[in-house]
Amino acid sequence: xxxxxxxxxxxxxxxxxxxxxxxxxxxxxxxxxxxxxxxxxxxxxxxxxxxxxxxxxxxxxxxxxxxxxxxxxxxxxxxxxxxxxxxxxxxxxxxxxxxxxxxxxxxxxxxxxxxxxxxxxxxxxxxxxxxxxxxxxxxxxxxxxxxxxxxxxxxxxxxxxxxxxxxxxxxxxxxxxxxxxxxxxxxxxxxxxxxxxxxxxxxxxxxxxxxxxxxxxxxxxxxxxxxxxxxxxxxxxxxxxxxxxxxxxxxxxxxxxxxxxxxxxxxxxxxxxxxxxxxxxxxxxxxxxxxxxxxxxxxxxxxxxxxxxxxxxxxxxxxxxxxxxxxxxxxxxxxxxxxxxxxxxxxxxxxxxxxxxxxxxxxxxxxxxxxxxxxxxxxxxxxxxxxxxxxxxxxxxxxxxxxxxxxxxxxxxxxxx
Amino acid sequence: xxxxxxxxxxxxxxxxxxxxxxxxxxxxxxxxxxxxxxxxxxxxxxxxxxxxxxxxxxxxxxxxxxxxxxxxxxxxxxxxxxxxxxxxxxxxxxxxxxxxxxxxxxxxxxxxxxxxxxxxxxxxxxxxxxxxxxxxxxxxxxxxxxxxxxxxxxxxxxxxxxxxxxxxxxxxxxxxxxxxxxxxxxxxxxxxxxxxxxxxxxxxxxxxxxxxxxxxxxxxxxxxxxxxxxxxxxxxxxxxxxxxxxxxxx
Numbered sequence: 001x002x003x004x005x006x007x008x009x010x011x012x013x014x015x016x017x018x019x020x021x022x023x024x025x026x027x028x029x030x031x032x033x034x035x036x037x038x039x040x041x042x043x044x045x046x047x048x049x050x051x052x053x054x055x056x057x058x059x060x061x062x063x064x065x066x067x068x069x070x071x072x073x074x075x076x077x078x079x080x081x082x083x084x085x086x087x088x089x090x091x092x093x094x095x096x097x098x099x100x101x102x103x104x105x106x107x108x109x110x111x112x113x114x115x116x117x118x119x120x121x122x123x124x125x126x127x128x129x130x131x132x133x134x135x136x137x138x139x140x141x142x143x144x145x146x147x148x149x150x151x152x153x154x155x156x157x158x159x160x161x162x163x164x165x166x167x168x169x170x171x172x173x174x175x176x177x178x179x180x181x182x183x184x185x186x187x188x189x190x191x192x193x194x195x196x197x198x199x200x201x202x203x204x205x206x207x208x209x210x211x212x213x214x215x216x217x218x219x220x221x222x223x224x225x226x227x228x229x230x231x232x233x234x235x236x237x238x239x240x241x242x243x244x245x246x247x248x249x250x251x252x253x254x255x256x257x258x259x260x261x262x263x264x265x266x267x268x269x270x271x272x273x274x275x276x277x278x279x280x281x282x283x284x285x286x287x288x289x290x291x292x293x294x295x296x297x298x299x300x301x302x303x304x305x306x307x308x309x310x311x312x313x314x315x316x317x318x319x320x321x322x323x324x325x326x327x328x329x330x331x332x333x334x335x336x337x338x339x340x341x342x343x344x345x346x347x348x349x350x351x352x353x354x355x356x357x358x359x360x361x362x363x364x365x366x367x368x369x370x371x372x373x374x375x376x377x378x379x380x381x382x383x384x385x386x387x388x389x390x391x392x393x394x395x396x397x398x399x400x401x402x403x404x405x406x407x408x409x410x411x412x413x414x415x416x417x
Numbered sequence: 418x419x420x421x422x423x424x425x426x427x428x429x430x431x432x433x434x435x436x437x438x439x440x441x442x443x444x445x446x447x448x449x450x451x452x453x454x455x456x457x458x459x460x461x462x463x464x465x466x467x468x469x470x471x472x473x474x475x476x477x478x479x480x481x482x483x484x485x486x487x488x489x490x491x492x493x494x495x496x497x498x499x500x501x502x503x504x505x506x507x508x509x510x511x512x513x514x515x516x517x518x519x520x521x522x523x524x525x526x527x528x529x530x531x532x533x534x535x536x537x538x539x540x541x542x543x544x545x546x547x548x549x550x551x552x553x554x555x556x557x558x559x560x561x562x563x564x565x566x567x568x569x570x571x572x573x574x575x576x577x578x579x580x581x582x583x584x585x586x587x588x589x590x591x592x593x594x595x596x597x598x599x600x601x602x603x604x605x606x607x608x609x610x611x612x613x614x615x616x617x618x619x620x621x622x623x624x625x626x627x628x629x630x631x632x633x634x635x636x637x638x639x640x641x642x643x644x645x646x647x648x649x650x651x652x653x654x655x656x657x658x659x660x661x662x663x664x665x666x667x
Binding site: 189 | 469471490491492495496500501503507508509510511512516519520521523524525528529530531532533534535536537578579581582
């Protein structure tokens with residue numbers, strides 16, 4: 001029983017969370033959010049099969065997401081037209097197989113080498129598909145895209161998918177199945193050899209592996225899961241446009257995966273959840289949300305390249321050694337100046353956005369319940385001062401943090417103090 | 418004599434106008450331990466790169482157990498039964514020691530590109546991985562990322578990866594370079610053990626290692642083999658003394 005829980009407990013917990021979640025957060029907005037998170041999560045995990053596992057930095061992964069989505073949308077139209085007897089619950093598989101087929105072709109084309117060559121080819125293929133999306137209106141639907149109605153007769157379950165919650169459960173089901181399959185894939189010979197090819201392609205050839213074949217297989221399987229995410233996108237939104245295959249979507253999944261952390265399997269899940277949450281919630285609060293997201297991304301790349309998952313896992317041995325309480329004070333110490341610095345930067349950003357983008361820059365703007373004019377020198381100097389003070393103390397606190405880390409590492413190495 | 422395990426015939430290699438290998442003929446018989454020595458820049462590593470398919474020959478051909486292998490990519494040559502180590506440590510740095518060895522076994526044990534087996538359930542593979550880890554004395558370091566190993570340990574892992582696939586012909590490129598005296602002794606012992614009944618071609622600078630291990634020695638000077646003979650005869654060969662050994666002995 002204990003072994004069972006240790007091995008499958010986390011998956012059981014994931015299932016329970018997915019089932020319970022919509023009954024705790026019952027608003028329509030949160031349901032929409034969960035659906036988006038589920039789709040993003042599959043997409044980001046599939047991206048990490050390339051980047052984290054296979055060392056392939058792709059700038060065009062949305063191609064397979066989009067192609068899967070379009071194929072699924074066409075299939076959905078056929079289902080509702082009565083010409084395709086496929087239950088809608090299995091529609092994501094259509095997207096997946098479409099992604100797989102495209103993945104085999106484009107994977108073979110782009111995986112001769114990894115590194116810069118691969119990245120540039122992926123960028124080129126992304127542009128190619130995005131450009132042809134407007135040239136092939138019968139498949140991509142031109143400017144207005146393709147739409148469909150998901151309320152069809154052919155279903156496996158009792159669901160009619162008129163209600164969003166039914167769609168939610170479908171997405172949750174596929175998210176868990178896909179995540180489980182992708183996790184299991186990391187345990188297979190191909191999954192492990194993909195790591196070997198990532199680490200050292202030259203040597204991988206001398207243990208018998210055709211590195212291009214390994215990359216192509218890994219790429220195709222990754223495209224399969226991206227296609228599943230695309231198929232769910234089709235069901236969720238009932239409309240899909242050429243934007244889905246574009247560079248923006250490709251960039252977005254890269255950032256999600258990176259922010260979450262490429263070094264651990266669960267990293268992209270965290271990234272997808274956080275970034276989707278930011279996309280939805282921040283966009284409602286401020287027009288400058290993309291800028292904040294950009295700052296977060298740059299900050300992560302500079303100071304926490306292992307991503308959220310990396311930060312969490314870094315603390316695992318400390319937690320096990322019972323030394324967290326030695327780190328916490330310094331963390332609290334750094335949180336305060338970080339917050340001050342962030343508030344300063346934020347005021348500056350908001351003032352500038354107000355001045356350049358609002359309809360009436362003369363009108364007062366409101367932050368934290370305080371109303372002030374964007375032109376006011378007091379606001380400017382306060383913002384700059386806060387940012388500067390925050391920065392100075394941030395740097396001091398950073399030293400303190402690394403000192404406590406050194407101490408903790410010493411303690412763990414030496415056993416006892 | 419039966420077909421040689423490895424045969425080079427008139428092998429040449431030039432990079433642009435500079436000739437690195439000037440027509441090398443060499444036959445290594447089965448289960449022989451053959452050392453290639455020669456001064457720096459003689460082309461020893463280039464020769465290894467040619468045999469293992471890392472470079473293409475400019476002229477001549479190479480046979481492995483009677484099959485022509487020159488022109489094939491490295492992974493094909495490896496599958497035909499030849500593996501090599503590198504002068505500069507060439508391992509999978511982010512993977513654990515255990516995973517390094519296990520990956521090196523997968524192809525030869527038939528699991529290839531499988532994504533329908535689970536590595537942890539492949540009993541034979543895992544047992545063999547354990548055996549190799551024991552043999553290279555890294556069993557207690559199995560969970561450590563390979564990049565974190567000490568230098569001599571990385572060299573041992575390098576040999577472990579090379580022999581894991583159970584190929585008949587093994588090329589080792591300066592396996593003891595940069596090691597201390599005691600580390601070298603252990604390495605020689607290890608090489609002896611892991612190349613039992615196999616064909617070994619070794620490039621080495623340390624003469625004690627060479628005379629200790631080799632059944633025959635070839636001396637490579639400026640891209641040509643000036644002598645191939647038993648260690649004793651090589652030691653007494655006038656030409657070799659002048660070209661190479663003389664400097665070291667004097």
